[in-house]
Amino acid sequence: MTLEVGSPDGSRRTVKVTRAKLAAADALKGGLFADTGIVYLRLPVTADSSILNQIAGNLDEFSKRSELRGIILDLRVARSGSSWPLSEMLTLFGDGNLGKFYTRDDSTPIKIEGVNINPAIEKALEILRSKSF
16 A cells, blocks of 8 residues: 655655554563562553463562562553453452442442462552543
8 A cells, every 4th residue: 555645844755555464562561669569560451361370470479579568450551342351360369259340231240269379469459440441
């Protein structure tokens, strides 16, 4: 495909564009604030099925370096049409009936079967989310 592009100064040029599959390169980011024992993790815009293991692995590694006092999961840029990534991640932090998902027409209980991978990560959890989540 070729495009003719105009600049504000009036000059024009032709640009050849090749279409290809776009792959997201975003990754789990964050770290440990060692002096506070607080972990901050920003989830990517999109993630594959390995995100739960990545989070668990990071938390396990951080718990070896410092006593964990809290965990902040930043979901503000994470996007999905389902309950991802919340449902999978909640297995790390809770067990049993943890509330409800609400839509305009219905509500669905959040029942989680917890996985205790490391007692050190059973800490206070704060979730940051966007208004549209």
